[in-house]
Amino acid sequence: MSYLKDADPELFDILYREIDRESSTLELIASENFVSYPVLEMAGGVMTNKYAEGYPGKRYYGGCEHVDEAENLARDRAKELFNAAYANVQPHSGSQANMAALFTFVKTGDTIMGLDLAHGGHLTHGSPVNFSGKLFNVVSYQVDRETGRVNFDDVHELARAHKPKLIICGGSAYPRFIEFEAFKNVADEVGAFLMADIAHPAGLVATGLHPSPMPYCDVVTTTTHKTLRGPRGGMILMGKDYPNPFGIVAPKSGRVKNMSELIDSMVMPGIQGGPLMHIIAAKAVAFGEALKPEFKQYTIQVVANAKRIAEELLKKDYNLVSGGTDTHVILIDLTNKGITGKAAENVLEKAGITVNKNMVPFDDRSPFITSGLRIGTPAITTRGMKEDEMTMICNMIDQIINDINNDEVINSVKNSVKELCETFPLYDDLRN
């Protein structure tokens, strides 16, 4: 049954074209995933109607008893998943989680350190085109040319020279475990706060496949829609809560406020208004799924699949940044293949394989061209694909990249993609 079909056939058709695209192509974008039907149902539900500025039990609007229940469950489940003492599930996105965390811990003009965007960092870690680069004095650290891993000599040296107030670890195209403990050593040495952005590996962290930032970091931000497989959104966590070191007191009692209170008030009213209660409730549903043993099996397969892709590509003489992966991400340096990231992305898309071009460390090309491709396994693993399919996919990618102008090859791969997708159906129930 569809209301949309009758009310607005134009948008109904657009929606169904998107369902077809998602189900009939191979989604290898490392930051994407496919949510379950229950998550879709909650995200498409009536909680979109509710204004609920504030937090459970302390709202500025009436009628919040049920959205309070949903937000409390989302927070409790998030804390259980990540072994955290505190969770704020209201950030509309990962970028807003980062904005609220940064504004809580540092002031405009303060020095922060983050991984260079071209080396796998994120826009919100200090890019000049982002609020983070405009409002803070940013010192970017890089990865080592040889190993492709964070260069801790570089991090130490920069930290000693620039005395940052806060260091961000984590990134968007970093195939290896984030080295929380090594960053903690640097942060302690220079008296900086340590913020981990686990937007990418959150699902792996939740299931113990990636080390946890909680023992080492003052604050942890994440998205909920990447490996965590929830609705699009953000979240802020802390391993422990403590009185804020800035001496900010509650006006009436004169009590020194806890960091959790400062973060809560930075999210709302600091940078956001009414929370997206349908999305917060859908986060609760997704966190409930992530607490089940099946989700751990899923993340184990995500990593096994990524490792298989890395192995197969190495056999075919592809250069991988850092030589492989610990996670769901593989970053290919295409330089020796004589093709740019942009050209590879375009030709793979013609065959129904969706990837994204990506800068590689020390890239000579611009972010619009790039020398690399980023590949990820979260979405295809959700469809049920395993190691054998990874080998097939690598063969398809390789055939195309070796012969980018050969329409016959592109068409034959396109047919194989279609067959593979039919074997691992997605969202079939939405079509009935």
Ligand SMILES: *Cc1c(COP(=O)(O)O)cnc(C)c1O
């Ligand atoms: C994806 C990502 C974000 C931001 O997420 P949005 O929801 O797109 O704003 C932040 N940090 C890192 C490291 C990411 O990969």
